[in-house]
Amino acid sequence: MHLKNKKLDEEVFRKIREEVLAGWHTGGEVNFKEAVGYHKNIPKQKIFSHKLIKAKKENNTLVQPRAGVALVDEHIELLKYLEEEGEADLLPTTIDSYTRHNKYEEAENGIKESRSARRSLLNGFPAVNQGIRQCRKVNEAVNSPVQVRHGTPDARLLVEISIAGGFTSYEGGGISYNIPYSKNNSLQKTIYDWQYVDRLIGMYEEAGVTINREPFGPLTGTLVPPCISHSVAVIESLLAAEQGVKNITVGYGQCGSLIQDVAAIKTLQMVVQEYLSKYGYTDVEVTMVLHQWMGGFPQDESKSFGVISWGAVAAALAGATKVIVKTPHEALGVPTKEANASGLKTTKQIITMLREQQMPLTHELEEEINIILFETRCIVDKVFEIGEGDLAKGTIRAFEAGVIDVPFAPSKFNAGRVLPARDNNGAVRLLKSGALPLTQDIKDFHKEKIEKRARFEKRDVNFQMVIDDIYAIGKGRLVGRPR
Numbered sequence: 217m218h219l220k221n222k223k224l225d226e227e228v229f230r231k232i233r234e235e236v237l238a239g240w241h242t243g244g245e246v247n248f249k250e251a252v253g254y255h256k257n258i259p260k261q262k263i264f265s266h267k268l269i270k271a272k273k274e275n276n277t278l279v280q281p282r283a284g285v286a287l288v289d290e291h292i293e294l295l296k297y298l299e300e301e302g303e304a305d306l307l308p309t310t311i312d313s314y315t316r317h318n319k320y321e322e323a324e325n326g327i328k329e330s331r332s333a334r335r336s337l338l339n340g341f342p343a344v345n346q347g348i349r350q351c352r353k354v355n356e357a358v359n360s361p362v363q364v365r366h367g368t369p370d371a372r373l374l375v376e377i378s379i380a381g382g383f384t385s386y387e388g389g390g391i392s393y394n395i396p397y398s399k400n401n402s403l404q405k406t407i408y409d410w411q412y413v414d415r416l417i418g419m420y421e422e423a424g425v426t427i428n429r430e431p432f433g434p435l436t437g438t439l440v441p442p443c444i445s446h447s448v449a450v451i452e453s454l455l456a457a458e459q460g461v462k463n464i465t466v467g468y469g470q471c472g473s474l475i476q477d478v479a480a481i482k483t484l485q486m487v488v489q490e491y492l493s494k495y496g497y498t499d500v501e502v503t504m505v506l507h508q509w510m511g512g513f514p515q516d517e518s519k520s521f522g523v524i525s526w527g528a529v530a531a532a533l534a535g536a537t538k539v540i541v542k543t544p545h546e547a548l549g550v551p552t553k554e555a556n557a558s559g560l561k562t563t564k565q566i567i568t569m570l571r572e573q574q575m576p577l578t579h580e581l582e583e584e585i586n587i588i589l590f591e592t593r594c595i596v597d598k599v600f601e602i603g604e605g606d607l608a609k610g611t612i613r614a615f616e617a618g619v620i621d622v623p624f625a626p627s628k629f630n631a632g633r634v635l636p637a638r639d640n641n642g643a644v645r646l647l648k649s650g651a652l653p654l655t656q657d658i659k660d661f662h663k664e665k666i667e668k669r670a671r672f673e674k675r676d677v678n679f680q681m682v683i684d685d686i687y688a689i690g691k692g693r694l695v696g697r698p699r
Contacts, residue, residue, distance in 0.1 A: 219404050221458050221608040224415045232412055236372045240320045242347035243373060248419070251380035254352070255425040264361040264385035264428040265463040267306065268503045268537055277531050277567045278538040279303070280505075281556050282365060284310030285336035286327055288350045292357040294553055299360050302557030303564050306538060307358055309383065311366035311374065312340035318370055320344055339550065340366075343378045351381025363387060363430070369394050369401045375413045379420065385428035385465075386417065389452035391611065392432035395627045403612050403629050411459055411608075418460020426463050429456050430505065433467020433484075436624045437510025439636040439644050439685060440469060442480040443591030443652075447620055449484060450491045450596050454607055457497035464488070465537065467505040470527045472694045473643040478575045479584035481506055481534035487592050503537035506530060508563075512690030513546035520544035521562055523689060528563040532570035539563060547690065584643070587661070591654060595620060598653040618651030637681040639665035640672050642694040647682060673698055 224232075237243030260266045271278050281298050285291050291309070298304045314323035323342040330337045343351055343364065355362050363385035364378045371388055379386065390410035394401050417427045431452035435445050449466040456464060466488050468480050485504050492500050508527030513520050524542050531539035543559040545551035551559075575581060598619050603610020614620045618631030625632065633650030646652070646662040670677045675698055684696025 219408055219608045219612065221455060221606050223418070223459055224411055229412065229415055232372075233376075236412070237376060239318070239373045240344055242344060242377055245348045246376050246380050248380075248423075251348075252420065252423045252425055254380075254382060255384070255420070258355075258382065258384065262355070262359065262361050262384070263426070264306065264363060265426045265501070267361050268428060268463070268465060269501060271305075272503050272537050275535060276571070277536050278305035279541055279560050279563050279567065280306035280308060280363070280538055281541050281543075281560055282308050282310050283553075283556060284308065284312070284340035284365075286312065286330040286338035286340075286342060287336060288346060288353055290336060291341050292354055295354070295358050295362070297553045298556055298560065299358055302553075302560035304560050305360065307360045307362045308365045309343065309354065309362055309378075310340045311364065311368065312338040312342050314338065315340070315342050315344055315374065316366055316368040318368075318373070343381065344374055348377060348381045351378055351383065355382035361385065363428070367393055367397050367432075369398055369406045370409045372409055372412050375416055379416070379427060385430060386413070387430045387432060388413075389431040389448075390455065391448050391452055392435060395615070395622050395625045395630050396432075396436045397626075399626045399628055401627070401629075403615055407455065407608055407611065411455065414456040414459035414461050417456075421460050421462050427461075428463045428465060429461045430465040430467060431456070433505065434469025434507045434510045435622050437469045437507070438624045439471065439511075439638075439682075440623055441591075441634075441636055441644050441646060442468065442471070442476065442483070442588045443595060444620065444622060444634070445469065446480070446484055446487055446588065446592040447595040447599070448622075450488050450592065451599065451607060451611055453488050453500070453502070454491060454495060454497070457492055457500050462499060463501045463503075465503045465505050467507055467540075469507045469510045470530055471644045472509065472526070472689065473638075473641060474526075474530055474533070474575075475578075475580050475641075476584055476643040477506070477530040478534040479581055479588055481530070481536050483585055483588045483592070487589055487596075491596060504535075505538045505540060506534070506536040507540045508542040509689060512687060513542070514690055514692060515547045517544040519692065520546060521558075524559050524562050525566055528566035529570065531563075532567045533573065533575040535574070539567070587658070591652075591658060594653050594655065594658075619653055621650045621652060635679070635682055636685075637666055638669070638685045638688075638695045640669035640695070647677065669695070
């Protein structure tokens with residue numbers, strides 16, 4: 217495998233495709249030409265890209281949950297409930313863990329056991345096993361666009377089945393569905409496998425069908441500095457665009473500081489669009505998603521609504537195109553459909569109330585915007601430099617060198633030398649910057665911010681700050697102060 221950021225050759229793609237579709241019997245159901253015809257008959261209001269572009273033009277923030285169960289009729293019932301009772305604008309189909317690891321035999325057993333038990337014994341919808349006809353049944357049963365959300369390093373068969381099955385949006389990427397999710401998957405392989413995913417979606421685009429693509433923005437979802445998640449968003453957007461993707465939603469995981477979160481969402485669109493234009497991808501539509509707080513939640517349901525509301529405020533004031541909504545049962549396990557709907561309605565109420573309001577461009581917000589943009593450019597430009605102009609090659613080398621380094625990621629291909637902590641106002645800063653290619657003045661900026669907090673708390677700068685910050689929101693605070 218000789219990895220390059222270059223559109224996959226048609227013959228190479230065809231050979232790989234034969235192997236991919238042979239991976240499970242439902243692969244034989246795929247007929248690209250027939251699937252294109254099916255998509256062209258989907259009503260506009262049920263197409264993800266159409267609804268996102270409309271929301272962006274109208275400065276409206278859409279709400280979307282996470283949800284998925286094993287059996288088709290139960291999954292439809294769940295989505296209908298979230299659409300009607302939860303007032304969701306966009307719907308998910310979250311894929312089960314067996315499918316995410318390409319364990320289709322185990323997923324098949326899970327379906328059978330779920331039927332016997334008359335309840336879902338899988339933690340999501342096994343789209344590959346259900347096949348194209350059943351996926352279409354799901355999409356035809358609801359009135360809103362539906363997205364595939366998963367977490368799969370090798371998502372090639374899943375994309376074939378689900379897009380032919382009528383889903384109009386597909387989440388993930390070769391970095392964002394590898395580094396935060398797995399230990400032993402090489403970036404070389406996952407980036408190559410996701411070139412296949414994006415090339416397939418590029419082929420649909422060339423046939424007149426737009427499928428929305430959404431790299432997974434939060435990464436580990438644990439105190440990830442905006443410049444790191446932004447850099448991955450830029451890279452995965454460029455990799456997707458090279459394969460022909462034309463509609464991309466880039467994401468960011470809420471960190472908790474309102475000024476930093478608003479700055480991050482505003483800069484995300486700017487910096488992704490900047491690099492797409494710089495490298496010639498001028499016809500790609502970019503939208504933004506904020507993921508509400510991905511870390512620990514309070515066990516108390518009422519307190520959880522406070523965390524959900526804070527994420528809704530950040531999404532609304534920053535002008536995110538959509539927000540992925542949490543539930544008040546986050547600390548307790550898999551949420552009920554009622555809890556999921558409650559989180560959606562709470563979020564929608566706040567977004568509606570704040571629709572006419574914007575965050576004023578204060579000195580603090582402007583400073584945060586400039587810092588995030590500068591740091592992100594430092595990282596992305598270095599990736600191109602060490603890749604000698606090739607982004608795919610540069611990404612592999614960047615992770616090897618720690619030029620990109622995702623905090624708390626399990627992957628052995630991630631350096632793991634970066635340590636984040638909050639400053640005295642709650643913004644996420646770098647306690648240790650590892651090998652991130654930042655200038656000395658930026659490193660000094662982070663150092664001073666952390667030291668200022670340490671002076672306020674009357675303690676030394678140390679790893680305990682990081683631990684305290686990880687658990688703080690679950691305990692009712694933003695900054696993990698010593699007791």
